[in-house]
Amino acid sequence: MEHEILFPLLCKTAEGNKTAFAELYKTTSSQLYAVALKMLKRPELADEATQDAYIKIWHNAGSYQRTKGTVLTWMVSIVRYRALDLMRYHNVRNEVELTEDATAIPDTPQAFKLGGEQEKLAACLDELDGPQRQAIHLAYINGLSHQEVVNYLSSPLGTIKSWIRRGLQSLQRCLSL
DSSP: OHHHHHHHHHHHHHTTOHHHHHHHHHHHHHHHHHHHHHHHOOHHHHHHHHHHHHHHHHHHGGGOOGGGOOHHHHHHHHHHHHHHHHHHHHTGGGTOOOOOOTTOOOOSTTSOOOTHHHHHHHHHHHHSOHHHHHHHIIIIISOOOHHHHHHHHTOOHHHHHHHHHHHHHHHHHHHHO
8 A cells, every 4th residue: 555655656756746745755754753763862863864864865766666665665764874874973873772672663752653564564573583583673673784783693794684685575575465
């Protein structure tokens, strides 16, 4: 369903349609903000990451490739990378306590309501091998770089990348059912 709504909005945004971009923002902003806040733990930085992500989305909407994932996944990756940049710039990493709860969903007033989708995501995460689940959680929820996941888990970089890649492929298959 998400793709049925977001893809046409993104296509129109790529054509410079401001109304479509406003609707895309209205539909997804709480989700992207929740990701940024979960990573950054500071509302002012989460606001900045989210705003910067939407500027990038506006300018790069035409570069979205359907074969590489859903529109929301593409947008989340943009906000995630911007949050990582801000973490490095503001040295937030030292302030953030890592969590290993692989089913943790942001719990803020601005956080999006996933409902049944949250349950499905939790179930799909539970199906992953422990190391895959932990590596994905550290990278995507805690916002660690691959090298930081290597250091945290004391495993080789190639292994971490494989766990993440295979885990994301498994999640994509599970969530598409």
